[in-house]
Amino acid sequence: MGESETTEKILGDSSEEATSNAYKTDAAEMQKKKFLLEKDDPSNIDETSDTKLVRNICILAHVDHGKTTLADHLIASFGGGVLHPKQADSPGHMDFCSEVSTAARLSDGALVLVDAVEGVHIQTHAVLRQAWIEKLTPCLVLNKVDRLICELRLSPLEAYNRLLRIIYEVNGIVSAYKSEKYLSDVDSILSVAPSGDICDENLELLEDDEEDTFQPHKGNVIFACALDGWGFGISNFAEIYASKLGASAATLQRALWGPRYFNPKTKMVVGKKAMSNTAKARPMFVQFILEPLWQVYQNSLDTDGDRGLLERIIKNFNLSIPSRELQNKDPKAVLQAVMSRWLPLSNTILSMVVKCMPDPTAAQSFRISRLLPKRDGSDNRDCSDVLSEAELVRKSVEICDSSPTAPCVVFVSKMFAVPMKMLPRGEILSNPADDGDSGECFLAFARIFSGVLFTGQRVFVLSAVYDPLKMESKQKHVQEAELQSLYLMMGQGLKPVASAKAGNIIAIRGLGQHILKSATLSSKINCWPFSSMIFQVAPTLKVAIEPSDPADIGALMKGLRLLNRADPFVEVTISTRGEHVLAAAGEVHLERCVKDLKERFAKVNLEVSPPLVSYKETIEGEMANPLENLKLLSGSSDYVEKTTANGRCVVRVQVMKLPSPLTKLLDESSELLGDIIGGKSKQALKSLETLRGNIVEDENPIETLKKRMMDAIESDLSSENAEMDRDRVEKYRILWKNLFKRIWALGPRQVGPNILVTPSRGNSMEGSVLIQGCPYVSDRLGLHDADDSNDASTESSSVTDEMLLREAESLESSVLSGFQLATSAGPLCEEPMWGLAFVVEAFISPTDRQSTEDNSSHHQPEQYGIFTGQVMTAVKEACKAAVVKSKARLVEALYFCELNTPTEHLGSMYAVLARRRARVIKEEMQEGSPLFTVHAYVPVAESFGFADELRRWTAGASSALLVFSHWEMLPEDPFFVPKTEEELEEFGDGSSVLQNTARKLIDAVRRRKGLPVEEKVVQHATKQRTLARKV
DSSP states (O other): OOHHHHHHHHHOOHHHHHHHHHHHHHHHHHHHHHSOOOOSOTTSOGGGSOGGGOOOEEEEESTTSSHHHHHHHHHHTTTTTTOOOOEEEOOOSGGGHHHHHHHHHHOSEEEEEEETTTBOOHHHHHHHHHHHHTTOEEEEEEEOTHHHHHTSOOOHHHHHHHHHHHHHHHHHHHHHHHTTOOSSHHHHHHHSOOGGGSOHHHHHTOOOOTTOSOOGGGTOEEEEETTTTEEEOHHHHHHHHHHHHTOOHHHHHHHTSSSOEEETTTTEEEOGGGOSOTTTOOOHHIIIIIHHHHHHHHHHHSTTSOTHHHHHHHHHTTOOOOHHHHTOSOHHHHHHHHHHHHSBHHHHHHHHHHHHSOOHHHHHHHHHHHHSOOOOOTTOGGGHHHHHHHHHHHHHHHHTOOSTTSOOEEEEEEEEEEEGGGSOTTSSSSOGGGTTTSSEEEEEEEEEEESEEETTOEEEEEOTTOOTTOHHHHHHSEEEEEOOEEEEEETTEEEEESEEETTOEEEEESOTTTOSSOEEEESSSSOOOOOOOOOSSOOOEEEEEEESSGGGHHHHHHHHHHHHHHOSSOEEEEOTTSOEEEEESSHHHHHHHHHHIIIIISOSOEEEOSOBOOEEEEEOOOOSOHHHHHHTTTTOSOOEEEEOTTSOEEEEEEEEEOOHHHHHHHHHTHHHHHHHHTTOOHHHHHHHHHHHTSSOTTOOHHHHHHHHHHHHHHHHHHHHOTTOOHHHHHHHHHHHHHHHTTEEEEESTTTSSEEEEOOOTTOOOTTOEEOOOOOHHHHHHTOSOHHHHHHHHHHHHTTSOHHHHHHHHHTHHHHHHHHHHHHHSOTTTSOOBOSEEEEEEEEEOOOTTTTTOTGGGGTHHHHHOOHHHHHHHHHHHHHHHHHHHTTEEEEEEEEEEEEEEEGGGHHHHHHHHHHTTOEEEEEEEOTTSSEEEEEEEEEGGGOTTHHHHHHHHTTTOOEEEEEEEEEEEOOSOTTOOOOSHHHHHHHTTSTTOOOOHHHHHHHHHHHHHTOOOOOOSOSOSSSOOOOOOOO
């Protein structure tokens, strides 16, 4: 079938006109279902009486992939204030990922946009992960399809292969998240196979997997051009071609995607092998959809094109287009007018939303396990009434009960500030108590999950840690508040309403004094709070902030309080030096926060410090034989020894570096470890981890963590020591299992990535008692055998007297405190330690006169200080000395950087990366475009001003996106001094050796913290200086 014949099929006779009109009628019906008419009485949301007619959706995408343009089209197509959508747009920049989290929590479905030219980027990974965590139903929109025609000049078959590749890649990302294969977005983007691995021929023959999330023939994929206002799904063309080809629309919908071909002789849909001329065969999607679309564009925009083609489309599809638009001199404007009416984007999107996305009732039934996980109250039989009422409330949320008698449950995802002048008339002066004189009013961005909410209602405000089974929790974590006003958010405007039912997204006034960032509102006090939201990145960029005029400190503190409430992601703290520290997600986010402080919240001039970069401290540990590394902790004589001031306690410390996978796991599991060590029940742990999205519902979090710890050891074995024989590998495993049975504590702050190991029982000093400690963390994790500790206690009690034994037990907390102090502030620049295991052996000896004069021991603490403090100090100093002895190293944070650069600016881009100490890990050319995509690791310390410098050196042609990736050790020795002949020849005798990068970073941190720094005060002592200017 030739191209002209194909075109005639789509532009042909009156039967297609009838099909087109039928499609328009169907779309109009769907409009009515999606958008609800406002009634004459604006004080009540009568149109929301049926939750089945509501769809709450959010629009998610990478930067500049067309979210805002699409949102504007959806709103503008139903303008005039008569109809309105329940939709939330979200920023695409990684710095504002918190806005994605807050929008996703209140939505039931997500429109994921991907640029057809640029394809999948790092923020696409992030939003897909967020949709998966929040159990949203996603639909895919491949935007900017017109760029494939006008810019890249691809043929229809080439364009089909590109679209197929993008859908294949997006499905791969979602399936990886479903299988929990990757811990982070950076891991997933690095794991994606290069685009060259799958050739177009193989991709073309790929059959759709039934488990794939996005499949065009199922109706959840749209091909669109938001700028020109057109879009289509497979179903649109299936309806058009059904009568012409003599097939049902459902059959055609299945055939119009994938490796399926139309045989014009037999009028059958066949595979490629059944085609007589396979070289010229085109898939049905290319032949029946893309080729007509390409013809319309080419004939409209080319100077020698067929102008009558648009007229035939207008006539055959009975399109109503004003004559002034058709007479426009710009052919692009005429094409846009025709395409936006032939394949209207809003109709297509809304049809997909109605068919593929659930209404609030259906959505809450399968999202309930994420929103309100089931709690087991079998341990609290005294609180059966509380549990039954809480379960009743949960059931109301699950079925989205919108009856007036149902308990009212609302989740507030964030507080946002609105200028007082933006409020509707008549409400600006009413009750300004909670807004103060700042000129800002705080509204709660919320969704009603059950019941009916009305103005003046009194509700309970529940914090995230509220537990209705505990009486003290009801006193600490519950407040009662009266709702002043309810608003519908209409773009930038606010429409007051008297009440709203379950399934609606609204703004609430009157909670400014009760909620800091997010909370659960309930009409019943016996209600579990909603699970906390998960943010994709942490606020890593910190600056110290102070007013230019010290007299404005009060205004600054008030402004910081308002900013902290208005931004769900910002963190405001006071450092140990008394500075006000502002933590943001990145430079763009920080710039926005400082601007808001200056212009809206504090309204004073500010001084912002250079960024405060966090580091970690570790030791050099890349040993060729990991068994030797482990044996350091099992009876080796290689230790550091310290003695307390009174000589009664001798502390010996050994240190070993943990494998990188285990360190990363301990760091990422800090919240879970804190709950386990804190003594929470298994059921509470299970519900908390399900809330955080870390495990699936039927998993035991402790067992999962134990398995991941052993998997981390196995991955370290496989990655670094593949050549070890089987016996040595087994010894390595046994040593690690024994080590896991002896974990006394984690640090710093009891949950960090450093381990304190209990000492071996065989070690002893004559006449002294060893502080045994107890494997508390191993017990909590179920790694320790109970009979081991019993043997230890009986053995030790037979050796020494009871008094010394009791004293040793009482000093266990001092050893723990010393370990926590050491790991929280290392020896290099008082930064936290990273990935270290310590064995602390503290031997207590009796006092010289303890046996004869009991009273004399009371005088020693006066001379040397309290004995517990001496032990604590000795342990801390010994741990630090052990780290220095084992070659201390600095660990810095790295950003994952994704850059897009035209070929002519590659040199400038690489020069910028080199100046920033970046490490390039991948570079490839985007197929069909002049852009190179480069992936690199950039140190956080070198990232400030990176985007501006890149734009300046590449004339604005390059773009970069940064997201936190991981921590990595700097291999340089900060205390390097030349020793070998080669080093002396290269660097001299050491007096003239320039400081390496590690030493410069350490000195910068020490200066900022006010610690002593070794540096030359006089640089040129013998050189004559003169102030005279030589002319």
